[in-house]
Amino acid sequence: MFTIRENDFHRIDLNLLTVLLVLYREGSVSRAAEKLHLGQPAVSNALARLRDMFDDPLFVRTAAGMTPTPRAETLVAALGPMMEQMQQVLFQPPSFTPATATHVFRLGMSDWVERWLMPELQACLSRDAPGITLQVSASDPFRDSEQLLQREFDLAISVGQSTAATLRREKITSLQFCTLWHPEQLPLETPLTVNDYVGNDHALVSYRGSTWSAIDEQLALQGLSRRVRYVTPYFSSLPAMLKRIPVLATVPAGLAADWVAHYGLRCSPVPVETPEIAVSLLWHKSSDKDLPLTWLRTVLSRVIKALP
CATH class of the missing domain: 1.10.10.10 (Winged helix-like DNA-binding domain superfamily/Winged helix DNA-binding domain)
Structure with a gap:
C-alpha cells in the first residue's frame, strides 16, 4: 500500500x-x-x-x-x-510483447478441458511466448462464475451457461458427447444401439454427485433407464477404469481421439439425443482492455477452434 x-x-x-x-x-x-x-x-x-x-x-x-x-x-x-x-504512464499506450513477456496467467477449467486443451496451448506458448507461465485451477460449470467474481483466476475456459452481470462470456466452439468402452471388456459394435446402451453398466461424471443427467431424461422419455455403477467428478480416472471393467462412459467428444489412441478404447455416437457442450471464455469486464489477457484470449480462441 x-x-x-x-x-x-x-x-x-x-x-x-x-x-x-x-x-x-x-x-x-x-x-x-x-x-x-x-x-x-x-x-x-x-x-x-x-x-x-x-x-x-x-x-x-x-x-x-x-x-x-x-x-x-x-x-x-x-x-x-x-x-x-x-x-510515459499517462500518455504512451501500453504494450505487450509475447515473445519477451514474463507474465503469469491464472486459468480455471475442468480436468477434461485441461486434458483436451492444454497440451496444444502449452506447445503454442512454449514456441511463441516462452516467458509466459500458466497456473491452472480446478473448476466446473457450477462454480467458474463465482470463482471469477472472487478473483481466484483471471480467465475460465467454461462449459457453463450462467454469466453474472460483471462478467463476459464468449462462445468459441461446440462439442458433442460420445460413448467409449474397451473392446476386451465389452465386445460391442459401432454405432451403439439404444439396447446396447441401456443393457450395460455406466460410469458417470457428475460435478454434484448425481446419478441422473440429461441423457437419463432422454432415456426416460422412451421408457428406458440405464444402470450407473460409478460416479465421479473427474474424467481423468475413466480411461484406466474402462480397460479394467465392463462399463460405458459418455464424455465430451474432444477426449475421444486421445483416449482411443492411448488406451485402445472404442468410440460411438451416443444413441440418444444429448445437449451440445458450448465451450466459452469467461472473464471479468474490468479486464476487457488488459493487453496480456486480450492476447491470451486471442491465442485460446485460435487454439480451441483448431482442436479436434
Missing part, C-alpha cells in the same frame, strides 16, 4: 512543475513561454508561484540568462525522471 500524505499535495500544481523543468532547460522566460505556448506574463506568474511554493528564488537573472539556484538544481534532478516516467 502506498504511504502518501494527501494534504501535502493540495498546494501542488503539476503545470507549475512543468514550467520549472522547461525554464531550467531553456534558461529564458521568453523561450520557455514559446515552448509552453503561453504568454511571458503567464510564465512569470508561474515562476512567482514556484518561488513561493519552494521558498527559494529558483532562478536568478544574469547576463547568461536565468541561472538556477542550488535548490532548483536539486529539484530538477529529482523531478525530471519522475515527470518523464509519469508522462
Whole structure:
C-alpha cells in the first residue's frame, strides 16, 4: 500500500512543475513561454508561484540568462525522471510483447478441458511466448462464475451457461458427447444401439454427485433407464477404469481421439439425443482492455477452434 500524505499535495500544481523543468532547460522566460505556448506574463506568474511554493528564488537573472539556484538544481534532478516516467504512464499506450513477456496467467477449467486443451496451448506458448507461465485451477460449470467474481483466476475456459452481470462470456466452439468402452471388456459394435446402451453398466461424471443427467431424461422419455455403477467428478480416472471393467462412459467428444489412441478404447455416437457442450471464455469486464489477457484470449480462441 502506498504511504502518501494527501494534504501535502493540495498546494501542488503539476503545470507549475512543468514550467520549472522547461525554464531550467531553456534558461529564458521568453523561450520557455514559446515552448509552453503561453504568454511571458503567464510564465512569470508561474515562476512567482514556484518561488513561493519552494521558498527559494529558483532562478536568478544574469547576463547568461536565468541561472538556477542550488535548490532548483536539486529539484530538477529529482523531478525530471519522475515527470518523464509519469508522462510515459499517462500518455504512451501500453504494450505487450509475447515473445519477451514474463507474465503469469491464472486459468480455471475442468480436468477434461485441461486434458483436451492444454497440451496444444502449452506447445503454442512454449514456441511463441516462452516467458509466459500458466497456473491452472480446478473448476466446473457450477462454480467458474463465482470463482471469477472472487478473483481466484483471471480467465475460465467454461462449459457453463450462467454469466453474472460483471462478467463476459464468449462462445468459441461446440462439442458433442460420445460413448467409449474397451473392446476386451465389452465386445460391442459401432454405432451403439439404444439396447446396447441401456443393457450395460455406466460410469458417470457428475460435478454434484448425481446419478441422473440429461441423457437419463432422454432415456426416460422412451421408457428406458440405464444402470450407473460409478460416479465421479473427474474424467481423468475413466480411461484406466474402462480397460479394467465392463462399463460405458459418455464424455465430451474432444477426449475421444486421445483416449482411443492411448488406451485402445472404442468410440460411438451416443444413441440418444444429448445437449451440445458450448465451450466459452469467461472473464471479468474490468479486464476487457488488459493487453496480456486480450492476447491470451486471442491465442485460446485460435487454439480451441483448431482442436479436434
